[in-house]
Amino acid sequence: MSWIDGAVGTGERGFDVDQTNHSVVVGERVVVKWLTPPVPLPAPAPDMFAHLTSVGFTATATPYAALSRRADDGSETLLALVTAYLPEARDGWEWCVDEAVSFGTSFAADLGALSADLHAAMATPSATFPDPVRTAEGPWSPRAGEALEEALALTDGEDGEWLAAHAGALRADLAPLAAAGATPLIRIHGDLHVGQLLRWRDGYAVIDFDGNPTVADAAPLQPAARDLAQLTTSLEHVGQVAIRRRDADPAMIAEWALAARATLESAYSDRLAELGHAELLDRSLLRPFEIEQECRELVYAARHLPRWRYAPMGVLRSRYR
Incomplete structure (x- = not known):
């Protein structure tokens, strides 16, 4: 167990949101996220927190502790992560749906810049990751396939029939991954969607560096385009939530999603260039990674949250269509 000094108050409450882990707010001071189930160490989050702290990235909840358990055979299991509580924080599946319904898109520039800041930080050497950028080819195609x-x-019923009927088109959109050339690789967030982006009293914060829950043994180094593809597709998911839960007009939502995506991608590219890391983004990977991500959303729904499908x-x- 590792600790950073900090006081913990009394009293606790849980989060009423869909998540694969269980988070509890303690004393309005810290958040304890219990991993369900616990994961073997090494795990991504502790090292990511150490690296980001050392290179000065602060747009996240301040990490305080990682709680682990050592077995008799010497192996360790990560049980929980403790981070700072962010006052007035709202989950992206709440505040971003509000933006969709009101056709607000200015927020997307902030998210694009934040994502670029994160990737630039991941590309900065530290004692934890002294050689953070590599250049290599995939293979990205087998994972997507x-x-x-x-x-x-895993997708049954009418949705499964539709998916099977369009499998050829989906495979065609994934095909460019088989011919992808060398691209810069960094440690990415791995599960970057609007639900991981809190809007709180002092701005935005990216949280949950545990990786994609539908991917086992993911390579530690990945193209930055994978994060960006997941984030932009999550805006389209927000649109679907607005249609289903807020009775938003589908045509208006389609227009909003296109505008928000364009704003986010432009801000991301501009910020990366400003930071001297324009080479991190390989645009040729974006479309196939987006299609792969939709497939992973279906896998997640089947395994963890059927109503999300x-x-x-x-x-x-x-x-x-």
Whole structure:
């Protein structure tokens, strides 16, 4: 167990949001996230926190502790992470849906710049990651193909029939990954969507560096485009939430999603260039990574949250009319 000094108050409450782990607010001072189930060490989050702290990235909840348990055979398991509580924080699945309903898009520039700041920080050497940038080829195609096949196997009913009927088109959009050349690789967030971006009293914060819950044994170094693709597709998921839960007009939401995506991608690119890291973004990977991510959303829905399936299916149906 590692600690950073900090006082902990009394009293606790839980978060009433969909999540694969269980988080508890203690004394309005810290958040304890219990991993369910616990994960073997080494795990991504502790090292990511150490690296980001050392290179001066502060747009996250300040990390205080990592709680682990050592077994008799010497192996360790990560049980919980303790971070600062962010006052007046709202989950992206709440505040971003409000933006969609009101056709607000200015927030997307902030998210694009924040994502670029994160990737630039991950590309900065530290004692934890002294050699943070590599250049290499995939292979990205096998992982994407496996995601599609798993989505096809796990998605049943009318949605499954639609998915099977469009499998050829989906494979065609994934095909460029098989011919992708060398690209810069860094440690990325790995599960970057609007739900990981809190809007709080002092701005925005990116949280949860545990990686994608549908990917086992993911390579530690990945293209920055993977994070950006997941973040932009999550804006389309927000649109689906607005249609389903807030009775938003589908045509208006489609227009909003296009505008928000364009604003976010432009701000991301501009900020990366400003920071001297324009080479991190390989645009040729964006479209196929977006399709792979929709397949992973379907896998996540099948394994963890069945009622979520409407969101990725809504996006896919709109893209392959």
